[in-house]
Amino acid sequence: MAETAVKEKESVFQFGKSERKLLTDPLNDNNPITVQVLGICSALAVTSLVYPSLVMAIAVVFVTAFSSLFTSLLRNYIPKSVRMIVQLVIIASLVTVVELTLKYLNYPVYKQLSVYIGLIITNCIVMGRLEAFSMANKPWRSFLDGIGNGLGYGVILVAVGVVREIFGKGSLFAGSPIEFKIIGPTANYLINTTDSMLFGWYANNNLMVLPASAMFIIGIMIWIQRSYNTKLVDVS
Amino acid sequence: MESTKYVVIFILILTAVVAVSLTGLREATKAQSATNEDIFNKRAILTAVEDYLPDGQKVAGLSDEKVLEIFSKMEQPVVDMEGNIFEGVKAESIDMAKERKKPELERRLPVYVYEQDGNKLYILSVRGNGLWDEIWGSVALKSDLNTIAGATFDHKGETPGLGAEIKDNPSFAAQFEGKELYEDDGDYVSIKVRKGGARDPEHEVDGISGATVTADGVSEMLYRGLKYYQPYLDKVKQQSLLLN
Numbered sequence: 242m243a244e245t246a247v248k249e250k251e252s253v254f255q256f257g258k259s260e261r262k263l264l265t266d267p268l269n270d271n272n273p274i275t276v277q278v279l280g281i282c283s284a285l286a287v288t289s290l291v292y293p294s295l296v297m298a299i300a301v302v303f304v305t306a307f308s309s310l311f312t313s314l315l316r317n318y319i320p321k322s323v324r325m326i327v328q329l330v331i332i333a334s335l336v337t338v339v340e341l342t343l344k345y346l347n348y349p350v351y352k353q354l355s356v357y358i359g360l361i362i363t364n365c366i367v368m369g370r371l372e373a374f375s376m377a378n379k380p381w382r383s384f385l386d387g388i389g390n391g392l393g394y395g396v397i398l399v400a401v402g403v404v405r406e407i408f409g410k411g412s413l414f415a416g417s418p419i420e421f422k423i424i425g426p427t428a429n430y431l432i433n434t435t436d437s438m439l440f441g442w443y444a445n446n447n448l449m450v451l452p453a454s455a456m457f458i459i460g461i462m463i464w465i466q467r468s469y470n471t472k473l474v475d476v477s
Numbered sequence: 478m479e480s481t482k483y484v485v486i487f488i489l490i491l492t493a494v495v496a497v498s499l500t501g502l503r504e505a506t507k508a509q510s511a512t513n514e515d516i517f518n519k520r521a522i523l524t525a526v527e528d529y530l531p532d533g534q535k536v537a538g539l540s541d542e543k544v545l546e547i548f549s550k551m552e553q554p555v556v557d558m559e560g561n562i563f564e565g566v567k568a569e570s571i572d573m574a575k576e577r578k579k580p581e582l583e584r585r586l587p588v589y590v591y592e593q594d595g596n597k598l599y600i601l602s603v604r605g606n607g608l609w610d611e612i613w614g615s616v617a618l619k620s621d622l623n624t625i626a627g628a629t630f631d632h633k634g635e636t637p638g639l640g641a642e643i644k645d646n647p648s649f650a651a652q653f654e655g656k657e658l659y660e661d662d663g664d665y666v667s668i669k670v671r672k673g674g675a676r677d678p679e680h681e682v683d684g685i686s687g688a689t690v691t692a693d694g695v696s697e698m699l700y701r702g703l704k705y706y707q708p709y710l711d712k713v714k715q716q717s718l719l720l721n
Contacts, residue, residue, distance in 0.1 A: 450638025
């Protein structure tokens with residue numbers, strides 16, 4: 242891990258170069274999904290549509306950010322022998338907060354994500370950050386690190402969702418108020434494959450709706466990322 | 478290393494704080510969440526009669542208040558398997574998942590009578606098994622109690638893109654419109670989801686490729702679920718004959 246203890250004694254909420262790095266590092270050089278290969282389970286499961294992926298991404302950003310904050314606040318008081326249990330209690334209660342809030346604000350999306358909200362608890366990214374970072378850093382930096390890692394996860398999630406929804410269902414943001422239909426066999430779609438001369442051959446790819454397709458897409462993303470970001474390539 | 482006493486006290490305080498705050502949040506959101514769930518379920522039921530909503534509206538276009546208003550105006554009898562009506566119970570208070578766990582003869586069956594321009598539509602609820610978990614749906618019958626006016630399905634955990642198409646693909650449920658429950662001579666046949674394409678235009682609909690088990694589940698659910706209502710439907714038919 243690149244993040245070691247840093248010189249402090251300045252304002253609590255300072256935002257300098259090293260803080261910015263906490264936010265941007267997980268987006269590329271240290272992405273939780275494509276570089277650390279964590280959190281794959283939910284990345285495969287919820288990404289068949291963009292809208293649930295987006296809600297899931299927001300939920301994970303919230304959970305990573307605040308669990309990092311609370312763990313960091315308590316880090317000097319948490320008994321070492323039960324620290325994992327304490328972290329789990331913090332994560333689980335934040336996930337419950339997400340679940341209750343979603344049920345309150347948007348019940349249809351809550352129904353759609355169903356068990357996957359609960360599964361944020363077992364997302365290795367969350368606990369990984371608590372163990373690796375928050376237990377040894379101050380609250381503000383931990384909070385930023387949590388947001389950064391949540392975003393790094395969310396960006397990939399939404400990107401995979403976009404690919405899978407376009408090729409699997411021919412739409413974008415299905416299920417949300419701004420549903421956009423791109424290609425399909427009825428007149429509701431932008432490109433209507435039944436009367437189009439050019440796209441008459443087109444059919445949705447059923448593989449894309451199945452979780453396995455996310456495996457390929459993430460694999461291709463890792464390939465693309467490594468081909469331009471050569472420092473990630475392990476030459477040993 | 479901390480003492481055992483410290484560990485125990487720390488954990489106790491932590492769990493107490495978490496428990497109290499989560500209970501507080503739950504209590505604060507409980508009423509609204511229950512209303513949301515109620516409206517969500519009612520919208521699902523209304524989808525079965527989507528074509529008959531006032532002013533050609535769609536279920537998604539109805540406001541929450543309008544949905545509740547439609548339900549408060551509906552006649553909502555609850556019947557048993559012999560066609561007797563339970564007094565003082567409304568259909569919307571019936572939880573089909575709980576009823577399904579009871580022995581068949583003790584089950585209570587909800588009926589929603591949707592009235593539009595003097596036309597009565599009977600919305601019946603069915604529940605069965607798909608491939609992975611439960612599936613359920615609502616079927617609306619026209620006033621002849623034979624022709625289907627609309628249907629809607631939902632599921633707990635069918636495979637997205639395959640079995641889940643019974644809900645996600647509106648053209649699956651749309652096929653049921655106009656199908657008939659009875660043969661011309663009055664025999665009950667229900668509607669079948671046929672693998673490889675419907676052959677009988679009155680009693681069959683096309684299956685979904687790759688979702689044979691879910692489709693068979695739908696067929697079975699409709700056959701058995703709608704059969705439960707037969708004694709009640711027969712009584713309604715007799716009554717309307719007497720009135721004429």
